[in-house]
Structures are given as C-alpha cells and as structure tokens.
Amino acid sequence: MQRQFKDYFFVTLKGIAMGAADVVPGVSGGTIAFISGIYEELIESIDNVNFGFLKLWKRYGFKAAWNSINGSFLLALFSGIAISILSLAKLIKHLLLNEPILLWSFFFGLVLASILYIGKQINSWSPKIILAIIFTSIVSYFITLAEPFASPDSPFYLLFCGFIAIIAMILPGVSGAFILLILGAYETAINTVNNLIEGVTTMNLDLLKDALLKFFLLGLGAIVGLKVFSKILNWMFKNHKNLTLAILTGFMIGSLNKIWPWKLVTKNRINSEGLEVTLLDESILPNHYVGDNQILLAVVFIVVGFALILILESLGKKKETV
Numbered sequence: 001m002q003r004q005f006k007d008y009f010f011v012t013l014k015g016i017a018m019g020a021a022d023v024v025p026g027v028s029g030g031t032i033a034f035i036s037g038i039y040e041e042l043i044e045s046i047d048n049v050n051f052g053f054l055k056l057w058k059r060y061g062f063k064a065a066w067n068s069i070n071g072s073f074l075l076a077l078f079s080g081i082a083i084s085i086l087s088l089a090k091l092i093k094h095l096l097l098n099e100p101i102l103l104w105s106f107f108f109g110l111v112l113a114s115i116l117y118i119g120k121q122i123n124s125w126s127p128k129i130i131l132a133i134i135f136t137s138i139v140s141y142f143i144t145l146a147e148p149f150a151s152p153d154s155p156f157y158l159l160f161c162g163f164i165a166i167i168a169m170i171l172p173g174v175s176g177a178f179i180l181l182i183l184g185a186y187e188t189a190i191n192t193v194n195n196l197i198e199g200v201t202t203m204n205l206d207l208l209k210d211a212l213l214k215f216f217l218l219g220l221g222a223i224v225g226l227k228v229f230s231k232i233l234n235w236m237f238k239n240h241k242n243l244t245l246a247i248l249t250g251f252m253i254g255s256l257n258k259i260w261p262w263k264l265v266t267k268n269r270i271n272s273e274g275l276e277v278t279l280l281d282e283s284i285l286p287n288h289y290v291g292d293n294q295i296l297l298a299v300v301f302i303v304v305g306f307a308l309i310l311i312l313e314s315l316g317k318k319k320e321t322v
Helices: 005-023 029-035 039-048 052-060 062-068 071-098 100-120 127-144 155-169 176-183 186-202 205-239 241-255 295-321
Strands: 263-270 276-283
Touching: 005 029, 005 071, 005 176, 029 039, 029 100, 039 071, 039 205, 052 062, 062 071, 071 100, 071 186, 100 241, 100 295, 127 241, 155 176, 155 186, 155 205, 176 186, 186 205, 205 241
Parallel strands: none
Antiparallel strands: 263 276
16 A cells, blocks of 8 residues: 555554554554554554564565564554653543543443444444344453453563453454453553653653563563464454444443443542542443532533544544545
C-alpha cells in the first residue's frame, strides 16, 4: 500500500487513540484499530515480522526488508501508541481518582457503539454464531467479576502479565488494561510509566533504574505475546472471520459490566503506597449511588463516546471510497 506523509500522520493519530484506549481498563486498543480500518493490516504486518527480515536485508537491502514488514506503517502506529501512553498515563490516573463516573461514562458509550459496529461486520448469521456471542458474553461477564491477584513482585510474573495483556490489547473488545487489573499488575504498569517519566525529568537514577527494569520485563512479555498471538488472530480472520467477529462481539458485551459508571465498593486493599484502593466493586443503578451520581453529565459523556465511534466509522467509510 503506497502512502504519503499525511497518511502516516493519520496512522500515528490512530496509534495515539489506541494508546489512550489501552491505558484504561475496559477499553481495547484493538477496538480502535478495528473501527479505524487498520486492524487486519496491523495483524498481518506483525505476523510478517520474523527472521526472514534479516535474510531479505542481507540479500536485497534494508529498504526491501523494511517494505516486506510494512515497516513505515508499524513505526507510525507504534510511535503514536507510545506517545499516547507516555503522555496520558498521569492524566488517566488523575481522572480515575477524581472523575471516575464521567470517564467511565465516556468509555461506556464508546464500547457500546463498538459492539454495534463490530456486530454489523458479521455477514453470515447461524446458530453457531449466535451461540458464540452468548457464550463469550457470559464468560466475559464473569471475568469482570473476578477478584484481582496481588500486585506482582516476581520478574517472571511481570513477563507473564506483559504477554497476556498485549494479547488483549490487540484483540477488539478485550481490554489489556483490564487484564492487568485482574492480574493485579495495572497499578504497577501505570506507576512504571509515570516513574519512568519522572526518573528521566528529575534524573533520579534509582527511580529510573527500577522503572526501566519493570518496563523492560513488561515490554519483553508484550513483544513475545504480540508475535505469538498475531499468527493465531491472522489465521482466524482469514479462515473464520464471522466466528471471530462473533467472539469479539460477545467479549465486548460482557465487558460492559466492568465499565458501568456507577459502582458500589465491596472490598478494599492497601496498595504499595499505603493507600486504600478498590479491590472489588459491583454495578448499581445511578439512583442507588452514594453521593453525586452526575447522571446528566454522565449521559452526555456516554453520547459523546457513542458519537465518536460513529464519526470514526464514517471517516473509515469515506477512506474506503477514495
């Protein structure tokens, strides 16, 4: 695919949107990739990254090898993801603590519209497709009820968390951040990014060293998971596309419970900073919420999130007709 500079600029913007989604539990960067029309290209490009790259480089030169893996596309996209995660981690953490209802409302609207969008891509319905949606919806729902594990201390556990989370991050409808939350590593991941930035800006070598080690372990696990799972996902989309879309739709439906804006805390824990944070909660109706339920603003943010998906879908259709 021949692209100009402006095309790669828009790919980077899509990467920024993916990175923003991946920071928040309940929202998948893979969903953003899917609705923006780059998902299958992303999976296929990742699948093409292998040791054959080095052979092509040696035989035909770097440019031929780079083009064989769609390198410019991957560089633009992952640059956007990195920019977004590094710049938004602190903001997202602040919003989660101070404006959780409005933040979750926005992403609830986004995921709700994404369910409709991905479901519309299923072009052949059958009992198997319907059962797949129902089954994965139930499984996803019960996952949202699971109690997170303790925060990881082992380097091997961080590798495992990176491996599992990246699988979810590239899978539309499944949030990598939420998987980290279930594994007890979400707080560690967010703090690692923030500590990495703080270590660089303040030249705190101890903080920087610890953050780099954790970042490396999570990143290494993510790279391995990305490469391994992209092959499976690429094969699924090429051979069982409708079933794959049905599974993704079901996972998204079930995940709505986790990102429902109004929650009742049922269990707390003490984090690594000695602060009391939520361990388990349950979804409740807005009128049962203790405190200001911000119902009107919440509805506005749900609508905004929903509309954003429609806008992205519209832009994607316009691009296809060009």
